[in-house]
Amino acid sequence: MATSILNRPARQSSGIRPHRLLVTRKSSDGELYRPLGFLSFEKNEYSFEYIKKSVESNWFSPLPGLSNAAHAYRSPQLFPIFAERVISSRRPDRPEALRALGLSADAAPFEVLNRTGGRRVGDTIELVPMPEVSADGSFSQLFLVHGVRYISEVAQRRISQLQPGEELRLSPDEANPVNSLAVQVEDCEGLILGFVPDPLASFVQSILADPRGHRVSAEQANGPAVGYHFRLLARLDGFVRPGFEPFTDSDWETVR
Numbered sequence: 195m196a197t198s199i200l201n202r203p204a205r206q207s208s209g210i211r212p213h214r215l216l217v218t219r220k221s222s223d224g225e226l227y228r229p230l231g232f233l234s235f236e237k238n239e240y241s242f243e244y245i246k247k248s249v250e251s252n253w254f255s256p257l258p259g260l261s262n263a264a265h266a267y268r269s270p271q272l273f274p275i276f277a278e279r280v281i282s283s284r285r286p287d288r289p290e291a292l293r294a295l296g297l298s299a300d301a302a303p304f305e306v307l308n309r310t311g312g313r314r315v316g317d318t319i320e321l322v323p324m325p326e327v328s329a330d331g332s333f334s335q336l337f338l339v340h341g342v343r344y345i346s347e348v349a350q351r352r353i354s355q356l357q358p359g360e361e362l363r364l365s366p367d368e369a370n371p372v373n374s375l376a377v378q379v380e381d382c383e384g385l386i387l388g389f390v391p392d393p394l395a396s397f398v399q400s401i402l403a404d405p406r407g408h409r410v411s412a413e414q415a416n417g418p419a420v421g422y423h424f425r426l427l428a429r430l431d432g433f434v435r436p437g438f439e440p441f442t443d444s445d446w447e448t449v450r
Contacts, residue, residue: 213326215307216441217242218393220318221253225372227320227340227392228253232441232448233276235304242267243448257319264449272303279312279319294424296358296414309414311338313423322391324441331436336413336429339379339388343422349385353426356381356415362428364390364402364410375399379410379428387426397440401432408432 214234218227228251231244248254249263256263259275267273272280280303281288289299295309312321325333342353356362363380367389370376377390377398390398401408414427434440 213304214324215304215321216324216393217257218320218322218391220320227322229393229446230254230257232324233273233307233321238270240269240272242273243450246447246449247445249449266448266450275319276307276312276321277303279310279314279317279321280306281310294414294416294420295427308336309427310424313338320391322393325397325434327434327439329436331433331438332431333434333440334429334431335394336427337391337394338423339426339428340391341388342425345386345388349387350418350425352381352385353387353415354417356412356426358412358414360412360415362387362410362412364398364408364430366399366402377402379426398430401430401434404433406433 213236214232217230217233219230220227228248229245230248231242234241242260243266244256244260244263254263257275259273260267271277281291285291292299292301292306295306297305297309301309307321308323312319323336325335327333342350361382363382363384365378365380365384367376367378368374373392373395375395376392377395379387379389381387409431411429411431412426413429416425418425
């Protein structure tokens with residue numbers, strides 16, 4: 195089964211459409227992105243639920259418009275704090291911005307958040323797509339590579355040269371002074387291109403240890419005209435045990 199992922203064609207579908215996004219916020223010292231809750235879209239309804247463990251932390255504060263941390267929110271409309279993070283149809287550069295992320299001009303709001311992470315200049319909120327797991331335990335995961343602004347000029351140029359579907363690799367960064375679980379994203383020659391987002395690091399570490407194998411590739415790469423945060427969108431294919439849904443154990447339990 196491992197070789198079915200390792201030998202899979204580099205770009206087998208037009209995209210991954212998760213129904214659940216992890217909402218994270220950068221810490222006050224700017225070092226880590228911490229999980230706040232989950233934004234979901236199913237059966238034409240949006241929902242948002244805070245993570246209990248986060249609510250109980252001393253750093254927690256609720257999001258604007260979602261002030262009741264003990265409440266599970268439901269709405270047929272996207273909540274304003276997330277809606278304002280969707281690239282507006284009134285922006286003349288919307289088609290170009292969506293193309294840079296591999297999206298069509300008519301992409302739905304949740305698709306846009308899935309690819310952009312809902313990031314805005316000077317903002318501290320980021321949305322991270324959750325793995326989509328199949329019945330056999332295989333999954334696909336998209337993530338925007340972090341830390342691109344801090345890599346070398348050589349690595350910056352390398353990102354610009356990446357082709358969709360080009361193979362990358364992941365490497366634990368055990369000496370990382372901020373997060374001992376940090377995982378580097380590298381090209382096949384070992385050149386560091388950035389990092390896996392912090393909230394995904396523990397999950398990705400478990401995938402690296404799975405004997406069934408994994409594959410990481412460039413889903414979309416852009417040149418320096420695009421902001422650092424959108425330079426490299428990566429795709430991870432791997433396995434979890436059948437029936438297991440990542441990010442649902444006690445550490446990720448939400449309010450109900």
